[in-house]
Amino acid sequence: MKRGRFITFEGGEGCGKSTQIKRLEAFLKEKGIDVIVTREPGGTRLAELIRGLLKDEKDDPPCDRAELLLFLAARAQLVKNVIIPALNSGTWVLSDRFSDSTFAYQGYGRGLDLEVLKIANEFACDSLKPDLTLLLDVPPEIAALRMRKREEETNTSADRIELAGDEFHRKLREGFYALAKAEKDRITTIDASGTQDEVWEAVCKSLKRLI
Numbered sequence: 520m521k522r523g524r525f526i527t528f529e530g531g532e533g534c535g536k537s538t539q540i541k542r543l544e545a546f547l548k549e550k551g552i553d554v555i556v557t558r559e560p561g562g563t564r565l566a567e568l569i570r571g572l573l574k575d576e577k578d579d580p581p582c583d584r585a586e587l588l589l590f591l592a593a594r595a596q597l598v599k600n601v602i603i604p605a606l607n608s609g610t611w612v613l614s615d616r617f618s619d620s621t622f623a624y625q626g627y628g629r630g631l632d633l634e635v636l637k638i639a640n641e642f643a644c645d646s647l648k649p650d651l652t653l654l655l656d657v658p659p660e661i662a663a664l665r666m667r668k669r670e671e672e673t674n675t676s677a678d679r680i681e682l683a684g685d686e687f688h689r690k691l692r693e694g695f696y697a698l699a700k701a702e703k704d705r706i707t708t709i710d711a712s713g714t715q716d717e718v719w720e721a722v723c724k725s726l727k728r729l730i
């Protein structure tokens with residue numbers, strides 16, 4: 520049995536990951552490829568409960584270290600119970616965020632030690648690495664406009680992490696750039712400030728080496 524491929528989508532808030540993942544899922548299914556989509560934090564019952572704590576706990580918000588450990592606990596559960604079994608059975612996995620988000624948000628954004636993160640993350644995900652990571656890069660001003668529009672359309676409001684402030688979002692964008700520079704073979708950066716079709720075209724181009 521040929522192992523499935525593991526593709527992750529990364530980027531700042533509202534960069535358009537979920538939108539492109541839906542398109543890619545439909546595209547792969549059309550090609551007869553078995554595929555599942557998952558998201559982080561989330562994707563199992565326990566990980567979805569942790570997601571609620573991470574995004575919405577306002578009375579007793581997690582401190583930076585607790586936040587890191589909660590993200591990693593959710594990842595450990597998802598990797599062991601969903602991602603590894605799927606890949607071993609030949610199914611492709613598309614994940615809306617994975618380890619790079621931890622390095623960008625908790626490392627570059629919150630300022631936690633990157634070496635500690637590396638060891639803790641490898642432990643959580645049993646050293647699993649994506650075959651390909653697409654980093655959707657959008658200037659924060661454009662992302663903010665998209666998010667505001669979505670909030671109006673869906674009558675929702677920004678969560679705890681989205682409200683972290685401009686400086687935080689600037690630092691995490693720099694973090695994603697640094698990660699992409701360090702792992703050029705795995706991470707492809709895509710300019711995601713264009714239309715959905717333009718971004719999709721770039722996504723397809725970067726998939727060529729896998730399909």
Ligand code: T5A
Pocket residue numbers: 530531532533534535536537538539558559560590615616617618620621622624625665666668669680681711712713714715716718
């Ligand atoms: N986090 C996560 C960490 O801090 N550490 C970690 O280790 C991990 C795994 C997750 C939060 O957790 C943090 C990061 C996050 O803050 P989330 O709700 O899953 O929270 O948030 P996001 O992953 O940021 O997902 P979003 O749904 O907010 O953004 P997407 O998926 O990137 O964007 P999408 O596709 O939903 O698009 C947003 C809006 O823009 C429109 C869409 O229609 C939608 O309304 N849009 C476009 N508009 C114009 N042009 C385009 N090209 C567009 N593409 C999409």
